[in-house]
Amino acid sequence: MAEVRKMKLGSQGLEVSIQGFGCAGLVRPPKPENEMIALIHHAINSGITFLDTADIYGPFTSEILVGKALKGGMREKVQLATKFGFKRVNGEMEVQGDPAYVREACEASLKRLDVDCIDLYYQHRVDTRVPIEVTMGELKKLVEEGKIKYVGLSEACAVTIRRAHAVHPITAVQMEWSLWTRDLEEEIVPTCRELGIGIVAYSPLGRGFFSVGPKVVESFNEGDYRKNIPRFLPENLEHNKHVFERVSEMAARKGCTASQLALAWVHHRGGDVCPIPGTSKLNNLDLNIAALSVKLTPDDLAKLESFASGDNVKGDRIWTKTFSWLDSDTPPLSSWQTS
Structure with a gap:
């Protein structure tokens, strides 16, 4: 088993394992609770x-x-991250970031997780109706009250990140x-x-493509959101299978799996990057940890990136811009103060 080192995540003092564990797939679709708890314990x-969950996973059941x-x-052994921002309103998913909702969501997550404090609390998606300064103001209060330690954003554009950080x-x-997926x-x-x-x-x-290639679509259940992702639609998947084939060929030469090679590539992005692959299978978890032992040369990295360049991948990574950093800037603070 590869050694899982620690890393500084950001410059505010948070230290996490160099690879995290995404907890969405533990409950989508539902799985035996005792087995998933055992899997989390094995990871730890x-x-x-570094455990990553969100209120919307399930919803609520992952937390x-x-x-x-x-x-x-x-609890004392982990760095716990969760997220807020998605809410179902009249059957439709809405993004919310107003102060009252931020507090309500945090209090609810604390109860579900049954903890006194969340280590890293993310805004899952940016509410484009609420100035980011307003959302951040409430998160700052939650830090001051000791309910969260550190603040994060997810799928935010550069301008929003700067405004929030201020x-x-x-x-x-x-x-x-x-x-x-290189658009960031x-x-x-x-x-x-x-x-x-x-x-x-x-x-x-x-989203599983580099684990098993085009066959991943065979595992999609009826409610799997990946069914709507353009890259997985039949007309694009037939083209994209060549990306997986080339990665698999290189992985065979390197003595690892395609998924380990793809994960190692992310680890080589820099010492400030922490990937959080998720799985519900113990064997896959062990394979992901073993990816930390895969070493890539600059030539390896260049070849890998050429396999999955923009010209070689067909279809968007998302099904709607609402769920990405695209167009995720918010109104000016003055608009909120005068409304």
Whole structure:
């Protein structure tokens, strides 16, 4: 088993395992609770101490599961991250960031997790109706009250990150980052590095694509959100399978799996990057940890990136811009004060 080192995430003092564990898949679709708790314990005992969940996962059931897994002295061993921002209104998903909702969501997450404090609390998506300064103002109060330690953003544009950071230091920005998802590299990554903000990479295995290739769609259940992602639609998947084939060929030469190679590529993005692959299978968890032993040369990195360049991947990574950093800036603070 590869050694799981610690890293500084951001410049505010948070230290986490160099690889985290995404907890969405533990409850989507529902799985035996005792098995998933055992999986979380295995991750922690293997050195993966950075757990990432959200209120919307389930909804709510992932936080409850993680809370149960942290009983019996486990809480002190982990850095716990969760998120707020999505709410179902009349059957439709809305993004909310007004102060009352921020507080309500935090209090509810604390109860479900059954903890006194959340280590890293993210705004899951940016509410484009509420100035980011207003949302951050309430998060700052929650820090001052000891309910959260550090603040994060997810899928926020560079301008929003700067505005938020000016109100209260942002510790981490969580973005989708993988071999075939590179849109954050032009503006968001440089902004985070300039401001001393850590980067948490979600879906580092391309939402399962780099684990099994095109066959991943065979595992999608009826409610799987990935069914709507353009990259997984039949007309694009037939083209994109060539990306997986080339990565697999290189992985065979390197003596690892395609998923380990793809995950190692994310680890090589920099010492400020922490990927959070998720799985519900113990064997996959061990394979993800073993990816830390995969070493890549500059030539390896260049070849990998050429396999999944923009020309070689068809279809967007998301099904609606609402759920990405695109167009995620918010109104000026003056508009809120005068409304």
